[in-house]
Amino acid sequence: MTTHTLSVLVENKPGVLAHVAALFSRRAFNITSLSVGPTTDPKVSRMTIVVDGASTPVDQVHKQLEKLIRVLKVTELAEDEAIERELALIKVRVNPELRAELVDLAASYRANVVDLGSDTIVLEAVCSPGRLDALLALLEQHGTCELVRTGLIAISRGDGTITDDSLELAMASA
Amino acid sequence: MEVTGAQALVRSLECQGVDIMFGLPGGAILPAYDPIRSSSLRHILVRHEQGAGHAAEGYAWATGRVGVCMATSGPGATNLVTALADAYMDSVPIVAITGQVPTAMIGTDAFQESDITGITGPITKHNELVTDAARIPAAIAEAFHIASTGRPGPVLVDLPKDILQAQTTWSWPPTMDLPGYKIPGAPDKSLIEQAASLIREAKRPVLYVGGGVIKSDSSAALRELAEHTQAPVTTTLMARGAFPDSHPLALGMPGMHGTYAAVMALQECDLIVALGARFDDRVTGKLAAFAPKAKIVHADIDPAEIGKNRKPDIAIVGNLAETLPAFATVMRAEIDANGPVDTAEWVALTDGWKRSYPLRYNQDADGPLKPQHVVERLSALTGGDAIIVAGVGQHQMHASQHYSFTKPRSWINSGGAGTMGFAVPAAMGAQIGRPGELVVAIDGDGCFQMTAQELATCAIEGLPIKVLIFNNGFLGMVRQWQELFYDERYSEVHLGTAIPDYVKLAEAYGCVGLRCEHQGDVDGVLEKALSISDVPTVVDFRTHDAEGVFPMVPAGRSNDDLVLGPEFSAAEQQAATRKEVIAK
Numbered sequence: 001m002t003t004h005t006l007s008v009l010v011e012n013k014p015g016v017l018a019h020v021a022a023l024f025s026r027r028a029f030n031i032t033s034l035s036v037g038p039t040t041d042p043k044v045s046r047m048t049i050v051v052d053g054a055s056t057p058v059d060q061v062h063k064q065l066e067k068l069i070r071v072l073k074v075t076e077l078a079e080d081e082a083i084e085r086e087l088a089l090i091k092v093r094v095n096p097e098l099r100a101e102l103v104d105l106a107a108s109y110r111a112n113v114v115d116l117g118s119d120t121i122v123l124e125a126v127c128s129p130g131r132l133d134a135l136l137a138l139l140e141q142h143g144t145c146e147l148v149r150t151g152l153i154a155i156s157r158g159d160g161t162i163t164d165d166s167l168e169l170a171m172a173s174a
Numbered sequence: 175m176e177v178t179g180a181q182a183l184v185r186s187l188e189c190q191g192v193d194i195m196f197g198l199p200g201g202a203i204l205p206a207y208d209p210i211r212s213s214s215l216r217h218i219l220v221r222h223e224q225g226a227g228h229a230a231e232g233y234a235w236a237t238g239r240v241g242v243c244m245a246t247s248g249p250g251a252t253n254l255v256t257a258l259a260d261a262y263m264d265s266v267p268i269v270a271i272t273g274q275v276p277t278a279m280i281g282t283d284a285f286q287e288s289d290i291t292g293i294t295g296p297i298t299k300h301n302e303l304v305t306d307a308a309r310i311p312a313a314i315a316e317a318f319h320i321a322s323t324g325r326p327g328p329v330l331v332d333l334p335k336d337i338l339q340a341q342t343t344w345s346w347p348p349t350m351d352l353p354g355y356k357i358p359g360a361p362d363k364s365l366i367e368q369a370a371s372l373i374r375e376a377k378r379p380v381l382y383v384g385g386g387v388i389k390s391d392s393s394a395a396l397r398e399l400a401e402h403t404q405a406p407v408t409t410t411l412m413a414r415g416a417f418p419d420s421h422p423l424a425l426g427m428p429g430m431h432g433t434y435a436a437v438m439a440l441q442e443c444d445l446i447v448a449l450g451a452r453f454d455d456r457v458t459g460k461l462a463a464f465a466p467k468a469k470i471v472h473a474d475i476d477p478a479e480i481g482k483n484r485k486p487d488i489a490i491v492g493n494l495a496e497t498l499p500a501f502a503t504v505m506r507a508e509i510d511a512n513g514p515v516d517t518a519e520w521v522a523l524t525d526g527w528k529r530s531y532p533l534r535y536n537q538d539a540d541g542p543l544k545p546q547h548v549v550e551r552l553s554a555l556t557g558g559d560a561i562i563v564a565g566v567g568q569h570q571m572h573a574s575q576h577y578s579f580t581k582p583r584s585w586i587n588s589g590g591a592g593t594m595g596f597a598v599p600a601a602m603g604a605q606i607g608r609p610g611e612l613v614v615a616i617d618g619d620g621c622f623q624m625t626a627q628e629l630a631t632c633a634i635e636g637l638p639i640k641v642l643i644f645n646n647g648f649l650g651m652v653r654q655w656q657e658l659f660y661d662e663r664y665s666e667v668h669l670g671t672a673i674p675d676y677v678k679l680a681e682a683y684g685c686v687g688l689r690c691e692h693q694g695d696v697d698g699v700l701e702k703a704l705s706i707s708d709v710p711t712v713v714d715f716r717t718h719d720a721e722g723v724f725p726m727v728p729a730g731r732s733n734d735d736l737v738l739g740p741e742f743s744a745a746e747q748q749a750a751t752r753k754e755v756i757a758k
Contacts, residue, residue, distance in 0.1 A: 010354070011353065011354060014303070014305075015291060015301075015302070015303065018291075018292060018295055019295055022292075022295035022296045023296070025296065026295075026296035059481065060478065060482060063477050063478035063480075064478050066356065066477070066478075067356075067476070067478055068300075068354070069299075069300040069320060069352060069354055069355050070354055071354050072353055072354040073354075
């Protein structure tokens, strides 16, 4: 799958998520994940949107997002120039005989055991997307009974920041 | 100075320069209607909120200014939805103001509550639910700014009743807070120069002119550019009037019901210069087969239109109000340096197409009345000096094809959305925006019955619009498709010509009602209708029920498959196919 990761800075105002969601629906864009959270500036939120490039014209997603009034800036993060992470909480059924093997497996993926039940354990894993999929495939053999993922977040490598250029100018003139 | 939110709203509209608005009051918007009484605003009380929305659109089309409509919460607001969707598709600058239930009741399924910002998100350029009375002036100023700048479009401002009733401190002008709103800057001159060299190299250039030329009021620069480049000009449904139909380089409308010359010129050209156009499916036909040999220069204000449907060789993003004069100047300099552009052979070819395959119909002296004949007579009697408004369907296509447009903002219709019922309320808005000018709605009997109630508004407000109903007793365009593509199996398209009696209906609404059934009476009836200047006039033209709109490119097919229609012989149709054209 050819996924593209868009970092989108938006005004932290009511209705912004609805406008973004309405755009994706209106234009029949397929998204793989969307995560939203605050930034260092309380007036600005950051969305990370992963788009399936095979079914959706990424250039159009980018340009149409730019047209939304509450969207401040859209940046596509190339895979090799970005650090991409996703947090997953995974509840796995535990066969007592395989408990040690499971804990070793978790450790090799730097997943923490965050809860222990009588028949299950909950793992917390923070991985790059491919690595998380690999862990999940291995855990499947033990019996994953519940999974929750945050969706991808990403940040560029190196010294540059998303707020480097036009955004600050736009905010200053407003 | 302390004012209520409602007073702040009305003052903001006044400060924004609004003098006309269209609306209909109700519970949640009631506080706003009180200060309107003592304001400078002229409020036109419509009979249905959809009429207010289309009237605001007609006003905006006719004047280039922002149209304003107002409605209450719930059904009042949802009745605006069709007009907002229409304005969004056709980039018409309107501001809609809606009442909302009090903030404390939002989300409780209160009486006449609807999530109008949620509903209209995908069909507005922007919308906002205002939750603080102090923000009203800024929200209004931002709405007008967003609606009228960049690519224009509709903006909705939703105002809860308690916010309208709350006290706030008045000040103007407000500070706009739009850090994410981007308006394209000046066009890149080097790209214009590159485009000029493409024109110089081209043997067969065509200007593909869209609605952006009308909206940017750049028709004069377009004409200069066309004359410098000597390129034939096609004007889309949104751009009729941007270039005079009588000009030797004019090919008329392209697309599904375009002229043969316009369609074939785009198919056969080696360069398309697209100006404020968006490669809409009704223009391109099957996209993969559209203009297969053409390089593309695409100038538009909206970066998202660049490459959306057809990838350009050169993209010039910017306002055509700047791009077109710059383009004309660059082209002038190019000619001064390198001599005139020679397109004589190409223009001779397109001229030949115009002569061989004109828009053709057959009006017998005692045969059924043809809609095309009525349009041609209207065109002759008005000399192009009228504002023509159309609904959607066969009458719209006949009007666009057969009226000879001479100037911009003289053609108003629903293009992208295809909204039946557009004409009567849009004509009302146009007449208010341009009082003293002749406003003629050409409408179908199906369309007319969707919004005819606004005749009451027109009569009471003394708006002398003319409504020419092409009454063929059918949903004619649907009938035509059933004839052609469903083996003449007519399903739910027959309306009948007799009910309602349009003459009596007109009279009941305080309008003059006329009827015309024969070709010989057309001029007399039109002259009478055009002479009435105090009340609206409705003419019931009983037109031929089996008349189709031609030429026609069947939906989803290549423009190469243009059908000339029944007035052309099989031999003519054969000779007109693109294969034959290429062979020659």
